[in-house]
Amino acid sequence: MNQTTHTSQTQDNLRSEARIARGALHWLRQDLFVDAFAFHPMPPLEDAKVARWVPWLPERLRHGARWLPHSIVGLFAGCVFLATLAERHGLGPVHGVFNWIVSLLLAGPVALTLFRPVGAFWLSLVGFVLAMGGSGLSSPLAYFTHLAVMTLVVLRTRPRLALEMWLVTFAVAGVLTSVVSANAGELPPVAVFSGLMLTAVAAVRAWREERRHVVETQTATAEERSRRTLLEERATIARELHDVVAHHMSVIAIQAEAAPYRVKDTPPELATSFATIRENAVAALTELRRILGVVRSEDPDAFAESDPEAPQPTLASLESLLDSVRGAGLIVEAVITGAPRPLPQGVELSAYRIVQEALSNALRHSPGAEARVEISYVLGGIGLRIINGAPSRLAKPSPGAGHGVLGMRERVQMLGGEMTADHTEDGGFEIAAFLPVAKTSTKAAGETTA
Numbered sequence: 001m002n003q004t005t006h007t008s009q010t011q012d013n014l015r016s017e018a019r020i021a022r023g024a025l026h027w028l029r030q031d032l033f034v035d036a037f038a039f040h041p042m043p044p045l046e047d048a049k050v051a052r053w054v055p056w057l058p059e060r061l062r063h064g065a066r067w068l069p070h071s072i073v074g075l076f077a078g079c080v081f082l083a084t085l086a087e088r089h090g091l092g093p094v095h096g097v098f099n100w101i102v103s104l105l106l107a108g109p110v111a112l113t114l115f116r117p118v119g120a121f122w123l124s125l126v127g128f129v130l131a132m133g134g135s136g137l138s139s140p141l142a143y144f145t146h147l148a149v150m151t152l153v154v155l156r157t158r159p160r161l162a163l164e165m166w167l168v169t170f171a172v173a174g175v176l177t178s179v180v181s182a183n184a185g186e187l188p189p190v191a192v193f194s195g196l197m198l199t200a201v202a203a204v205r206a207w208r209e210e211r212r213h214v215v216e217t218q219t220a221t222a223e224e225r226s227r228r229t230l231l232e233e234r235a236t237i238a239r240e241l242h243d244v245v246a247h248h249m250s251v252i253a254i255q256a257e258a259a260p261y262r263v264k265d266t267p268p269e270l271a272t273s274f275a276t277i278r279e280n281a282v283a284a285l286t287e288l289r290r291i292l293g294v295v296r297s298e299d300p301d302a303f304a305e306s307d308p309e310a311p312q313p314t315l316a317s318l319e320s321l322l323d324s325v326r327g328a329g330l331i332v333e334a335v336i337t338g339a340p341r342p343l344p345q346g347v348e349l350s351a352y353r354i355v356q357e358a359l360s361n362a363l364r365h366s367p368g369a370e371a372r373v374e375i376s377y378v379l380g381g382i383g384l385r386i387i388n389g390a391p392s393r394l395a396k397p398s399p400g401a402g403h404g405v406l407g408m409r410e411r412v413q414m415l416g417g418e419m420t421a422d423h424t425e426d427g428g429f430e431i432a433a434f435l436p437v438a439k440t441s442t443k444a445a446g447e448t449t450a
Helices: 001-030 049-053 059-065 068-085 097-112 117-132 139-156 161-179 188-263 268-295 315-327 344-366 404-414 437-448
Strands: 331-337 372-380 381-388 418-422 429-436
Touching: 001 117, 001 161, 068 097, 068 139, 097 117, 097 139, 117 139, 117 161, 117 268, 139 161, 139 188, 161 188, 188 268, 188 404, 315 331, 315 344, 315 372, 344 372, 344 381, 344 404, 344 429, 404 418, 404 429
Parallel strands: 331 372
Antiparallel strands: 372 381, 381 429, 418 429
């Protein structure tokens, strides 16, 4: 039984090793053989990087500086080509087509890494083999050129190519050394140095990729948070809109039900019309409640009333809001200009929420600052301006920083108004909004009050 178990474990280990070997060969084939000469040009530097690296460069030259890495690689390729030609003959003329071919095979792949990095590795490997095989050129120049090509390929592709190119290069070098019966004493230290060099380059490349992934993740997270905040604000607006519309529909239903009793000898047609109005109003209320059940969130915002049946706040309750934020430590004053008048309920509610959110942001992001609320009743609507000074102490980090502005903009856009939000010169923050009110709405509000 023990022998059978041992045999089974040995077979499992062999199968695992075979799977690992097949996986390694698969990645090697995908990385170095499939579409090895595919066109993969290196893009120029971003303008932001150029401005960060060479801020002293004039503006008109920064656009051309985006191609600086390409120029450096091209210059290096030219130096390699001239060095290989002049290696045996100094600065004199070079004879022999073979030396020209090997020189091109050594220098060409350096420039080719800008466009076809994996293909450049294979061409550089051919030049390296020819140089080692007795082309008349000494192998150190060919080796360092090939190492430079592998370095550029790793920086341009992915980290695991460092190991794959290292294995292929020194496997070929070992076979070639055995075939030509050359001294292999220099091969191990060269392989170790190359491995250390490529490992360091691969680590740099992996760090760059990880940093890029982190930036992308943070950007996606910030966008998702903004989108979620916007949806939550829209759900809040939908709940408040339900309360506004439900109030008016309830009034319509009650008045339609009571109207026939206010008229003596009501005609049947008129009674039927009032009954139809009431039925439609009740049906609309039922539909509103159904939709509200879909959009209502489980956790209302921090300023929502604890009583779901409580009326929505208006500017008439502004003083209680100011008292609550004063109790939280914010010094705030309110200035009202123009003649206060009743406004449509949606406008009143949105104006109250904007002031509320702006003061909440001041408490959160500008501790110790003073705030000022200005409300202006004008002919075409109502103007709001909430401004706070610079904080007097360090604010605690807030994961939702700036997202309250999204909800304010959503409310203002819903009413067809305009809004600006920006930092002030003294380090504070200012929010200004205008909520338009149609003349018909103002007139209707006045008639209702009368």
